[in-house]
Amino acid sequence: MKTNTLISLNKIAKVYRGQNVETYALKDISLNINQGDYICISGPSGCGKSTLLSLLGLLDSPTAGDYFIKEVDTKTLDMDQQAELRNLHIGFIFQSFNLIDELSVFDNVALPLTYREPAMSPREIELAVKQALDEVEMGHRAQHKPNQLSGGQQQRIAIARALAGKPSILLVDEPTGNLDSKNGDAVMDLLDELNKKGTTICMVTHDLRYAGRAKTQLKLLDGEIVSYSEARQAPSSDTAEQVLESAEVM
């Protein structure tokens, strides 16, 4: 494992068992995610994208295989410890923004920080919320309620909420699914910008226009990784464009 490896999956499988039926949602998934990566997971409906994101987010556990976050073997953790690790390291962004309409924008962004262990002081929370709202250029809407904002603005608030805890990785599920193309473009520009500043992103999207912006393309089919390609910087004699280079699946 490299020193900048955040996440390491080793031979992960996920089987859903019903009364008479077993579904192999993921098979033999091995993958490392390093600091600063920008990965897009794509593939046809039912190929396992959401299942993989749920496992990465510690929202579900694998049937087999090993999952390490920052060298911590997640199998060794109980539910509370997993929740703590999730709160500390993982920021979620969903298609539906999942904001609480009764709370102000400020309080929505602050909410996950109030569950931090060790507890953050009110002043620390205020600073973190302000910084996150500034990052998504929504500081001027701190006292609004989510339903007083446009869809694009609500997604920016959801991104601020994910950023406020300074997570190691953002897990992003169809971030533009509920947005028109103008707002979708703006949200994707923001994610690109965050990655350029160092935020690690793992995103699921059906939208090929946006998938191509990620530096690493991971394609799933029937629960398996069928292709994995990384963008690398072109040699200096070339233009500044990045060149797609196919790499072996791990």
Ligand SMILES: Nc1ncnc2c1ncn2[C@@H]1O[C@H](COP(=O)(O)OP(=O)(O)OP(=O)(O)O)[C@@H](O)[C@H]1O
């Ligand atoms: N809770 C569940 N119980 C049983 N089977 C499930 C469950 N969740 C997902 N599956 C099955 O696991 C497989 C992968 O599902 P998953 O939702 O991860 O696919 P997906 O690639 O995200 O699909 P989509 O693009 O349609 O959202 C599918 O065959 C699905 O039917």
